[in-house]
Amino acid sequence: MRTPSLARRERHALCDLALVLGEDAPTLCSDWTAKDLVTHLLVRENNPLGAAGIAVPALSGLADGAMARLARQDFAVLVEKLRDPGLTPYALPPVELLANTMEYFVHHEDLRRGQPDWAPRDLDDKDVDAVWRAIRLGGKALVRPAGVPVEIRRTDTGATATLRRGADPVTVEGPVAEIALFLFGRRQVRDLTFGGPADRVSKLRGADLGF
Structure with missing residues (x-):
């Protein structure tokens, strides 16, 4: 059986940790909580207008609005949506490699290192x-x-x-x-x-x- 890519494994690890820590857990992303981080990632992959707001500071209101609307949903539901990219370009192996390897590695660490007892991981x-x-x-x-x-x-x-x-x-x-x-x-x-x-x-x- 083929080993999932690093991007996919980091995605799953982020989701697992988010459920363990809870939606209010702090992250390294300014004042974002775990829920904010999850909604950010969902907007990036599933909302083209919101994604434009992430990429272009002048359009940041689009991203903020999309995140706020998603945040009304149950945290566990949001995490499970994030766990599988579904039918988006990000599910394609070349796109996943280029666009998501560091996105999910860094954001997984944002959640890990936002906790007081964090320690570096031993990576393969x-x-x-x-x-x-x-x-x-x-x-x-x-x-x-x-x-x-x-x-x-x-x-x-x-x-x-x-x-x-x-x-x-x-x-x-x-x-x-x-x-x-x-x-x-x-x-x-x-x-x-x-x-x-x-x-x-x-x-x-x-x-x-x-x-």
Whole structure:
């Protein structure tokens, strides 16, 4: 039997954890609760106008309205809707790989790390490699707000990737999952080290990273 993709497994793990923690559980997404996070993901995949509001800040009212309407429904019902993408483009393997691998990995961690007793997970080597490929491909856009040269280095293999070229780059070194979450603007990370000119390190660490 074929193993589900990392995106699909992270989707299911997020749903399982949401039901355990309950709809009012905090997340790393500002003041969002678990219910807010679930409605966000449902709007993204099932409401084209609401999805436009997620992608375009000027249209954010469309997303907010769609989320508010969904939030009137029972939390458990919403979670079960999210568990299976159904007949949407996101169910297609190529789209799921490109659009949902990091979406669900990061948001699963948003829910996990929003709790006071969180700890990093031990991911399968293939999953670590999948996250590494994703941040190598998307990392240029993620670090653009910092405006400094950036290189990332994974501590398990020593492999490196240049996200923004330039002399005297900032080097971010650590476990792949922690690097990924940092690049997506999360500050609840562990075991990262930063090298390079101090002013550039400070600029990267203080930037509003991510999309």
